Each structure stands twice: as structure tokens, then as C-alpha cells.
Amino acid sequence: FRERFAESVEDGGNELPGLTRVALLRGWTRIVELDAEIDWFDKQVAQHAKNDPNARRVTEMFGVGLITASAASATVGDGRQFRNGRQFASWLGLVPKQNSSGGKERLGRITKQGDAYLRTLLFQCARVTLTAARRRQDRLARWVTQLVERVGYGKALIAIANKHARVLWAILAKGQRFDPAHDGRPAGLQRNEAPIAS
Structure with missing residues (x-):
């Protein structure tokens, strides 16, 4: 389309009225300008x-590109205003709404409160992660x-976006590096050991 559009519109044999031809070429010029912008x-x-x-x-x-990284850094800063990853995920609206009554806890849909742009980007990252997981063999995949x-x-998709938010908080607030093999156990535990219950 991009290669042939201008050539096709300017072709005298296409029987386009002159005004239509001018309007299409003006629109094409605007598309080229927007692409450059x-x-x-x-x-x-x-x-x-x-x-x-x-x-x-x-x-x-895994699954995060330059736009999401830049937006997260610009929006959240160092992330220390949140106590933990769950609070950050909640701020983004990636946790279920709770309707608890009489000792019964009922979880609803995600709240979708908070920064809609960053939440949308994390959903896009979750889609990439989900698609690419089929080709990978690490713990996260x-x-x-x-x-x-x-x-x-x-x-x-929601769970992956939530996990991305929590990992994102750990990277920003604690200066940690992403490790797809991370298993969540405290440092010092071997792979075959279970964490000690407190």
C-alpha cells in the first residue's frame, strides 16, 4: 500500500475525479508527516x-520493551512510594475487587483503577510473554x-500482567535485576528445599 499508493492515485488511467485525486494526495502527505513524527x-x-x-x-x-520501560520509569520513579509489589499492582488496578461479607470472601473482576496507560502497556507485555512462553523453557515460561x-x-493474561507489575516494582524499588529462573524462595535455600513456615 505504502509503495504503490501515490503512484496509483497519480495514474491518469484510474478515472478518479480531480478533486478526489487532490484530496487523496493531501491525505497521503499527512500520513507521511505523521509517520515521520x-x-x-x-x-x-x-x-x-x-x-x-x-x-x-x-x-x-521478559516481554517488556522500550515504551513500557520508559513509561514505567517516568510514571512511577523509584517505586518506593509503594510498600510492596501487591500495593503497586493494586494501584494499577490489576487486583480483583473484594466483596467480603459474613466471613466469606468473594473476589470480582479486576478494579481497573489507577494508571490506565501503564496498565494497558502491562497487558500488552503479558500478551507478548504468553505468546513467547511456548518457545521458551525457563521457569517463568x-x-x-x-x-x-x-x-x-x-x-x-491478568495474572501475568499482575506478576509483571510486582516484578516491575521490585526492579524499581529495590534495584533488583530480572531473573526468569527466580523461584521466590529466600536467599540461601536450595532448589529442593521448602521455605520454613513462620
Whole structure:
């Protein structure tokens, strides 16, 4: 389309009225201008992500690109305003709404409160993670594959976005690096040991 559009419109044999031809070419000029503008903004985002140490660490996350890393770093900063990853995920609206009464806890849909743009980006990252997990063999990919089989695509997408938010908080607030083999056990425990219950 991009290669042939202008040539096709300018072709005298297409029987387009003159005014239509002019309008289409003006629209085409605007598309070319917008493409150049988008390209400029993409370069600015990439530059920010390369220069910002937090954004650089965030790009190491599985499924996270430059736009999400830059947006997370710019929106959240160092993440220390949140006590933990769950509070951060809650702020993004990635936790279920609770309707508890009479000792019975009922979980509803995710709240979708908080920063809609960053939440949307994390859902996009979750889609990438889910798609790519089929080709990978690390611990995170196995968890994703089993999760989809257990709860289905939609719920798995929410769970992965929630997990991404928690990992994102650990990277920003604690300066940790992303490790797809991380199993959540305290340091010092071997793989075959279970954590000691407190």
C-alpha cells in the first residue's frame, strides 16, 4: 500500500475525479508527516530508556520493551512510594475487587483503577510473554504455560500482567535485576528445599 499508493492515485488511467485525486494526495502527505513524527517520538523514547538506569533494568524483563520501560520509569520513579509489589499492582488496578461479607470472601473482576496507560502497556507485555512462553523453557515460561492450561487465556493474561507489575516494582524499588529462573524462595535455600513456615 505504502509503495504503490501515490503512484496509483497519480495514474491518469484510474478515472478518479480531480478533486478526489487532490484530496487523496493531501491525505497521503499527512500520513507521511505523521509517520515521520511517530518515528521521532520513538527515537526519543528509546533514548530515554537507554539513559535512564531504572528503564534500562526494566527492559531486561521478559516481554517488556522500550515504551513500557520508559513509561514505567517516568510514571512511577523509584517505586518506593509503594510498600510492596501487591500495593503497586493494586494501584494499577490489576487486583480483583473484594466483596467480603459474613466471613466469606468473594473476589470480582479486576478494579481497573489507577494508571490506565501503564496498565494497558502491562497487558500488552503479558500478551507478548504468553505468546513467547511456548518457545521458551525457563521457569517463568513453564509457569505461564501451566497457568493458561489451568485458568484459560483471559485470566492468565491478568495474572501475568499482575506478576509483571510486582516484578516491575521490585526492579524499581529495590534495584533488583530480572531473573526468569527466580523461584521466590529466600536467599540461601536450595532448589529442593521448602521455605520454613513462620
